[in-house]
Amino acid sequence: MTTSAPVQDNRPAAEPVYRCRGLSKVYGQGEAAVHALRDVTMDVGDGELGVILGASGSGKSTLLNILGGLDHPTAGTVHFRGTDLTALDDGDLTAYRRRHVGFVFQFYNLMPSLTARENVALVTDIAPDPMAPEDALALVDLEGRMDHFPAQLSGGEQQRVAIARAIAKRPDVLFCDEPTGALDSRTGIRVLEALQRVNKDLGATTLLITHNAVIAGMADRVYRVVDGRVDQVTEPDVRHAPADLDW
């Protein structure tokens, strides 16, 4: 395991956390080629709660996967606090994810053979400065279900375990791919509240994918993705609390 930090924190104040330039991603070749991202240029501010909005298939997950160090772009660069992620090899990307990034996936993706507590511990085991798994679960109001297996939890509970798992390492950035996609609005709001709390309390830059425009109401900044392009970036004047959202 790499112990030296591959990513140096050498940003000047108010530098964006992410600086993307000319990002594109092409799947396949020739006639079958799919342009998932086309020449995306964007910045993500430190500590912000950003919402990525877009239709299905527009390229949101692709963008997030590249920012999160899960995937490589076909062209363009991504800088994280001054480090070019596209230049890192697999080992350094692994270390980058381990130190800095928390993920919440659309389909929870819990390990079926581990309990809620153990699913969180899976991440805290390898994080440099984690919180206790129990504390992370308490943050998402799951202290009562810590020793249950995923199959014994409801969909919303599973998603909150996934959030606890993502935040337990105190990540610098938190990526959430449709965290409420499979949930009803009441449960969705509890999940969003948990996310907002983490954003505020831990200061983690949070990027949240959704195709539910209402959720954009809680964002510091909204990125609209259309057909592989970041079409529009807006900063709403008013930020609503999740409880005030309604869908």
Added chain:
Amino acid sequence: MALGTLNRKLGRDLWRLRGQVLAAALIIATGITLLVMARGVMVSLEVIRDSYYERNHFAQVFASAKRAPERLARAIADLPGVRQVETRIVEAAPLDMPDLREPATAQLISLPERGRPGLNRPLVRHGRWIEPGQRDEILLSEKFAAAHGLGPGDRLRATINGRRRDLAIVGLALSPEFIYAIAPGDLLPLEDHNAVVWMGRDALAAAFDLDGAFNNVVLDLSPGMDPAPVVRALDGLLARYGGIGAYGRKEQPSHAYLDAEIEGLRSFGLVSPAIILAVAAFVLNVIIGRTIETEREQIGLMKAFGYSRWAVAGHYGAFVLAIAALGAVIGSALGAWLGWAMTGFYADFFTFPYLYYDLDPAVFLLAALFAVASGALGMARGLARVLALPPAQAMRTAPPAVYRRGWVDRLPAGLVSPTGRKVKRHIGRWPVRAALTALGIAMAMGTVVSMRFMDDSMAFIIDVQYNRAQRQDLTVTFTRAQAARVRHDLAALPGVRAVEPFRMVPVRLRLGARSERIAIQGLVPRPVLSRPLDSRQAPIPVPEAGLTLSTILAQKLDAHPGDAVIVEVLEGRRPVLRLPLAATADDYVGKSAYMGLAALNRALDEAASINGTHLMVDPAAGETPYRRLKDAPLVRSVSRRAVNIETARKTMAEAMLVFSAVFTGFAAVIAFGVLYNGARVALSEQGRELASLRVLGFTRGEAAGVLVGELALLTVVALPLGGVLGYLFAWATTLSYDPELFRVPLRVEPRTYVLAAGVVLAALGASALVVRRRVARLNLIDVLKTRE
């Protein structure tokens, strides 16, 4: 770095998949069991043999002559490298056993009048040693005594050099010289027909007119001394006294057979486990590969969280290592125990005075090495997959299968059930996976064949030996060569319908630098009763001026048809002949050489011309011919084919009872391991789909039928291939036998294929039951709630 949680996942996964883990571990365990068992028996036999040899002073060089003066012992002792010399009188005598129709044969061995023999010292187990001067006191070999219910105090009627003698048994004994007491030409020792009788030197000298002389000598050599020069020097000394060729331990019959058995265990203990562990590695490959495919999201997830690809690979590697370790532990324990049981079996088959069982700790190391090697080979493919899976890719579910309409869909609806269509599409979608699974099943069947074909080979040997090559009812040998007309006397015996004379003469065959000692058989031109056979079991005519050698002997001499082989006759006027090799005879047991009787007699230039005959006897004649043979003074030994066949069958049946039961059990475990794992992996791959079918209203049977149907189809396809693989595996197994004494013919009878197919089908049935139960228990809600 703390990997506690990952280890917990490992533990849970192992437990969750315990059925599969155990099934896979058991395949490895069978290989390890064989390895540990064979090694254990081998090492123990070696230890027992060596200590027995040492305690009872087993000689290193052996020689026989016609009559050598005792003073020659000095000259022999002066040969460089000779440490000890023991001269003896060794002869043969028929015994009249009341419970046998035909006479039994005793090998008479002299004991010094005072003290104990310095070499080849018998171990008296019951009774006492013979008293000096007591000319009728004997020690009798224990197995023969047991076969006839004899003990110290009983008497034995022998015809020694044509004279009836009534001998007093004073002790029962064993000797390192006769651990495996097999008579020349026999397939197996006939315990109730072949005796060893030890008696005083003076008594034997008087009986055979060997006062102040010996006809057998055994030597011990200085440590590390190569026997070859001593053998040559001894031959030189004995040549003028009718020496028939000295030889070292390697050629001493009992030692050679024991050695061949130990060597057989050594190579069998490597070849067989290697085959099984290769199968295990292959099966693991399929299982692990498919398991990893079902866990690709979890793999991606771990990587997304920052576990390095090596940490993730290590996790799955540990999974396989745990299987291998479990297999190694089970196999080592079972092998150690079976080895102990088998050593007992062997110690009884060979006559050892004591039992000792020890396992060289190195064998466990070897076992662990084999298990880990098969595990490592078994996971190589899967690990490569784990390493290569990019995290983002893995986060997407495996792309939905692309099913295509195929020929099945064009069949009328009534002909193929919906289940059948689904099975066919599934196989069509994953052709490689289906092919690998079928290959795994075929390998399982092949292993069954390779563990069972030995019965076929042995039955074939018995059939060739006693039904085609040797068809005589009796073989009679004479105390010394007789005029040819003796055969008319035998033909005149009541009930004797055919007589075929022969002459056996000790010779040394030479070709180039190689030489072999053997008793050559002079045969009539067209033998009918006992004849050499070619590789298609057709009789070979005996050429007037040519030599026929058994395959084994021809190989040892590196002789090819047409080669001129030098035949040094070691009897009478000791002529030296040059005979072309005319043909090789496809014998499976021992070394034999044949030539024309007339040519042999011309070379020897003696009036006497035969020293044995084969006889056909009318069963209706009852006891009379046998009684006459028991009374005939010139008879040295009589052997009855029926006894040989019966002994061979009995010994085979006993061995089969032990070995075949064990091996068939192993084979069944392997077949079940393969099929059960195939079924379970398929179940975890298709669990959601099956649950959906159930939700849609399919019955449990129908849902399970999809899985079982696929497995059954693959099994049916795999069976013929399994037969072919079985033949190959069997062939590899025959290679592991040293053909020195025994050639194992590669025979696989249809019944063995049927049995192997039956074992595989039974394993399929058992796996189907398990799948059915699992499908019945599928929790529909759970399966649909969590994404796999």
